Amino acid sequence: MRDITLGQYINGDSVIHRLDPRVRLILTLAYIIVLFMFNTLLQMVLALIFILLAYALVKIPAKMLLKSLKPIIPIILFTSVLNMFFIKGDVIFSFWKISVTKQGLYYAAMMSLRVICLIASSSLLTYTSTPIQLTSALESLFSPLSRIGLPVNDLAMMMTIALRFIPTLLEETDKIMAAQKSRGANLDTGNFIQRAKALTPILIPLFVSAFRRADELALAMECRCYNGGEGRTRLNALRIRGLDWIAAAVFTACCVMVFLAGRLPL
Amino acid sequence: MNNLIRFDNVTFSYGSRNVLENIDLEVREGEFLAVLGYNGSGKSTLAKLINGILVPTSGKVYVDGMDTSDENMLAEIRKTAGMVFQNPDNQIVATIVEEDIAFAPENLGLDPAEIRVRVDDAIKAVGLEKHIKDAPHKLSGGQKQRVAIAGVLAMQPRCIILDEPTAMLDPKGRSLVMGVIERLNREKGITIILITHFMEEAALADRIMILSDGRVAVNDTPKKVFSDRDRMISLGLEVPPVTELTLNLIRNGLPLEKDTIHPEELIDSLLKMKEEEA
Numbered sequence: 001m002r003d004i005t006l007g008q009y010i011n012g013d014s015v016i017h018r019l020d021p022r023v024r025l026i027l028t029l030a031y032i033i034v035l036f037m038f039n040t041l042l043q044m045v046l047a048l049i050f051i052l053l054a055y056a057l058v059k060i061p062a063k064m065l066l067k068s069l070k071p072i073i074p075i076i077l078f079t080s081v082l083n084m085f086f087i088k089g090d091v092i093f094s095f096w097k098i099s100v101t102k103q104g105l106y107y108a109a110m111m112s113l114r115v116i117c118l119i120a121s122s123s124l125l126t127y128t129s130t131p132i133q134l135t136s137a138l139e140s141l142f143s144p145l146s147r148i149g150l151p152v153n154d155l156a157m158m159m160t161i162a163l164r165f166i167p168t169l170l171e172e173t174d175k176i177m178a179a180q181k182s183r184g185a186n187l188d189t190g191n192f193i194q195r196a197k198a199l200t201p202i203l204i205p206l207f208v209s210a211f212r213r214a215d216e217l218a219l220a221m222e223c224r225c226y227n228g229g230e231g232r233t234r235l236n237a238l239r240i241r242g243l244d245w246i247a248a249a250v251f252t253a254c255c256v257m258v259f260l261a262g263r264l265p266l
Numbered sequence: 267m268n269n270l271i272r273f274d275n276v277t278f279s280y281g282s283r284n285v286l287e288n289i290d291l292e293v294r295e296g297e298f299l300a301v302l303g304y305n306g307s308g309k310s311t312l313a314k315l316i317n318g319i320l321v322p323t324s325g326k327v328y329v330d331g332m333d334t335s336d337e338n339m340l341a342e343i344r345k346t347a348g349m350v351f352q353n354p355d356n357q358i359v360a361t362i363v364e365e366d367i368a369f370a371p372e373n374l375g376l377d378p379a380e381i382r383v384r385v386d387d388a389i390k391a392v393g394l395e396k397h398i399k400d401a402p403h404k405l406s407g408g409q410k411q412r413v414a415i416a417g418v419l420a421m422q423p424r425c426i427i428l429d430e431p432t433a434m435l436d437p438k439g440r441s442l443v444m445g446v447i448e449r450l451n452r453e454k455g456i457t458i459i460l461i462t463h464f465m466e467e468a469a470l471a472d473r474i475m476i477l478s479d480g481r482v483a484v485n486d487t488p489k490k491v492f493s494d495r496d497r498m499i500s501l502g503l504e505v506p507p508v509t510e511l512t513l514n515l516i517r518n519g520l521p522l523e524k525d526t527i528h529p530e531e532l533i534d535s536l537l538k539m540k541e542e543e544a
């Protein structure tokens with residue numbers, strides 16, 4: 001099984017890997033917003049080229065990209081078909097009662113490209129950032145909200161602890177399952193309700209142990225002077241560096257150019 | 267030398283029953299104290315009283331002169347007396363070793379450069395430099411426990427209380443962890459309070475305290491404590507394996523010392539006997 005604490009992260013040393021995770025997050029969001037503002041096919045194609053170049057920069061094999069796109073192929077096909085057949089306009093060809101229009105094709109292509117770019121960009125974010133990096137990025141971006149009472153630091157701490165304990169609890173689940181199976185528990189057969197019932201002797205010990213762990217962890221954290229998020233500093237504090245500014249500038253420049261390209265008569 | 271930790275007639279109860287009764291205890295700075303006692307004799311409770319996790323029902327506990335019932339002093343007390351628990355899995359907070367070790371200094375609000383120095387020192391002290399960027403759940407039990415010790419060391423405490431730190435480890439992990447504990451005591455002068463069920467670990471201490479029925483039953487040097495085997499048995503404990511072996515050899519007529527508590531001592535005396543024979 002893949003290591004869940006790393007999520008989909010692919011270790012690397014590319015320019016994108018070296019960006020501050022906040023910048024990666026914001027640029028991805030900006031890219032997605034911009035995708036919905038583009039309204040010509042040329043702009044969409046340029047957006048696709050942009051994200052493909054980003055993938056090339058990170059040196060992620062095309063196979064990975066295709067794999068992340070696979071689950072959404074049915075959605076793309078479905079919306080494309082709907083667009084093709086139901087948008088009225090200049091008929092290209094028709095049979096029976098259905099006609100395919102030029103506008104329909106155009107919008108189908110737009111929609112498909114938009115969805116592909118959307119998935120590709122968000123996958124790129126998770127390929128280049130660990131969940132922990134994303135957590136600290138969100139913590140830092142939302143930190144102004146702690147002034148209006150949102151416990152941003154505590155939420156981030158909860159997220160970190162969850163990530164830390166998921167592998168431990170998974171391991172424990174395996175152990176409990178093996179223990180119950182060796183006592184004759186039957187977990188793999190029967191109908192849905194029977195199988196759900198068979199899970200009880202797994203879930204109860206798991207919960208009991210999770211609560212005991214939580215108790216001990218809270219104690220250990222207290223012993224290490226944890227006192228809520230206030231006044232905490234960080235070993236690896238996030239820092240915006242030159243590279244981040246350059247990335248933001250390149251991204252903005254590309255956006256402006258593509259917006260201008262939208263004005264071309266095409 | 268002055269007393270770093272002082273129990274002044276401390277009684278503690280969780281409900282109606284007293285778990286600890288009229289405990290007086292003094293631990294000198296730089297001392298290595300082992301605490302023994304059968305299951306449920308109140309050892310963990312004693313440990314939690316030291317750094318203010320629990321507060322005495324009556325009496326006082328002082329850490330470097332600070333009263334643990336004074337809430338304003340708690341941060342300072344916990345910084346002075348760090349605590350390591352039995353299960354290493356349940357005391358590691360972060361997903362990367364170095365970030366876990368940085369947890370306490372981060373809580374203390376130190377600046378990143380200072381945290382870096384402390385993390386590097388702490389990881390070196392427990393000999394895990396190679397694993398600084400690893401995920402804790404990929405380490406062995408002994409390594410995890412050393413990460414936990416490093417996490418406490420990063421506070422630069424003057425005293426570390428360890429509550430059965432080796433109970434869940436295999437023999438190799440156990441001896442590595444004990445090696446680290448001894449080194450911290452000898453080389454850095456950190457006061458150690460070690461709660462354990464392993465008599466050979468207690469033999470390494472300067473002094474042994476035995477709890478029984480919530481009272482201090484014995485408080486003496488390991489040699490004196492372990493030379494009285496009958497008393498140990500009556501307290502629900504035993505003597506170190508090497509002492510047991512020596513007593514057997516004495517019963518078989520070998521002229522050995524009754525208070526042999528370290529394997530090296532026995533080896534030395536046996537070698538000496540052999541030389542004299544030759």
Ligand SMILES: Nc1ncnc2c1ncn2[C@@H]1O[C@H](COP(=O)(O)OP(=O)(O)OP(=O)(O)O)[C@@H](O)[C@H]1O
Pocket residue numbers: 280281285303304305306307308309310311312
């Ligand atoms: N949170 C609690 N609430 C009530 N009673 C408790 C609590 N914790 C411990 N006790 C009781 O206090 C007594 C002493 O417990 P303590 O954990 O200090 O013993 P111990 O010497 O550490 O035992 P062990 O060797 O098993 O670790 C035990 O009888 C125990 O049942």
Ligand SMILES: [Mg+2]
Pocket residue numbers: 309310311429
């Ligand atoms: Mg205990």
